Amino acid sequence: MRMVRIKRGAKPTGEITIASMSDVAFLLIIFFLVTSIFLLKDGLHLALPDTTKPATVVSPGDVVTVAVRKDGAATLDGKRAQMDELGRLLGEKRAEKAGLVVLLKLSGELPYGTAVKAIDAVKTAGVTKLSLRME
Amino acid sequence: MLIPRRQKPKGIMPLPSMADIAFILLVFFILTSTIDIERNIPVALPGARSTESGSKKYFHVWIDAGGDCFVRGGRMDRGGLYRAAKYRAADNPDVRAMIGADANLPYRRVNEAMETLRDAGVYNIVLLSRKEAR
Numbered sequence: 001m002r003m004v005r006i007k008r009g010a011k012p013t014g015e016i017t018i019a020s021m022s023d024v025a026f027l028l029i030i031f032f033l034v035t036s037i038f039l040l041k042d043g044l045h046l047a048l049p050d051t052t053k054p055a056t057v058v059s060p061g062d063v064v065t066v067a068v069r070k071d072g073a074a075t076l077d078g079k080r081a082q083m084d085e086l087g088r089l090l091g092e093k094r095a096e097k098a099g100l101v102v103l104l105k106l107s108g109e110l111p112y113g114t115a116v117k118a119i120d121a122v123k124t125a126g127v128t129k130l131s132l133r134m135e
Numbered sequence: 136m137l138i139p140r141r142q143k144p145k146g147i148m149p150l151p152s153m154a155d156i157a158f159i160l161l162v163f164f165i166l167t168s169t170i171d172i173e174r175n176i177p178v179a180l181p182g183a184r185s186t187e188s189g190s191k192k193y194f195h196v197w198i199d200a201g202g203d204c205f206v207r208g209g210r211m212d213r214g215g216l217y218r219a220a221k222y223r224a225a226d227n228p229d230v231r232a233m234i235g236a237d238a239n240l241p242y243r244r245v246n247e248a249m250e251t252l253r254d255a256g257v258y259n260i261v262l263l264s265r266k267e268a269r
Contacts, residue, residue: 018150025157032164041193042186043233043263048253087184106242113181113238115245116264120183134246 044119046130058129063101064093067135068118070109083117090125101129108134181238183264193231193261194223196252200237202244213251220255228256235263 049055066086068074074081076089094100102122106115122130178199196216197205204211206219223230232252236245249260 018154022150022154022157025154025161029157029160029164032161032168036164036168041233041261042266043261044183044185045231046260046262048249048258048260050258051253106246108241108243108246110242111238112236112240112242112245115242116181116183116238116262119262120185120264123183123185132246134243 044116044123046119058101062097062099063103064090065103065105066090066118066122067105068107068110068114070107072110072114074118083114083121086118086121087124090122090127094125094127099129100127101131102127103131103133105133105135178235178237179239180235181264182267183262184267186264186266192227192229193233194219195233195235196248198234198236198240198244198248200239202240204248213247216248216251217255220252220257224256229259230257231259231261232257233261233263 064077066074066076066081068083072083074083074086076086081089090100090102104118104122106118119130119132178197194206199205204213204216206216209215211219220232223232234245234248236248245262252260
């Protein structure tokens with residue numbers, strides 16, 4: 001009687017095909033390089049007041065009022081001021097008073113870009129205490 | 136005296152080292168990449184000179200020129216923004232809300248968003264802007 005020989009499976013070799021693995025890795029790197037973007041995190045940092053805590057009391061003498069109308073016209077303590085000069089003018093005020101507080105009154109209809117310019121002027125002047133009010 | 140000839144350099148690439156470098160780079164990209172699902176919201180950011188960079192925990196709030204508000208790519212009304220911000224603030228009280236609003240939008244709309252975020256317990260706000268030369 002003839003016996004059927006069952007072939008033994010070839011022993012798996014314990015090798016990792018490095019060349020193909022590096023190919024896959026490089027393909028994945030190219031994928032991530034092409035699809036990745038830098039997340040936008042640049043901006044004006046503001047700390048809003050905590051409404052659950054008592055309000056901070058400031059001396060009226062330390063407050064400077066900046067108002068910006070909806071057409072972009074700005075006033076500094078009631079006097080007309082150019083938006084480009086606001087930073088410099090507030091810087092001069094801050095040099096006189098160290099604890100200067102800026103009350104920034106912005107019209108609700110003011111374009112947001114102009115509102116950011118006004119906040120930027122306050123920050124550029126080095127003023128750290130800012131009160132925002134919408135009118 | 137015999138001068139020994141220089142051996143010809145072998146044209147072999149060290150594949151194991153190359154694979155190592157590739158995998159290190161791959162791990163770097165996997166760890167640092169985030170999926171951007173908010174790319175299609177059209178917002179023209181305003182420019183500001185005192186623009187700073189931040190790296191703390193944050194979430195984006197986008198407001199387009201039409202006044203529509205988006206968080207994680209989904210359109211939200213004021214209630215939705217409040218709930219999303221409340222959830223984020225409960226998870227991390229120091230979370231930053233990055234408001235990316237269109238430069239032509241009325242300021243009233245951004246003010247509303249800031250009030251909603253404050254009411255939800257998010258006090259750290261970043262008004263996203265393009266960096267302008269000083």
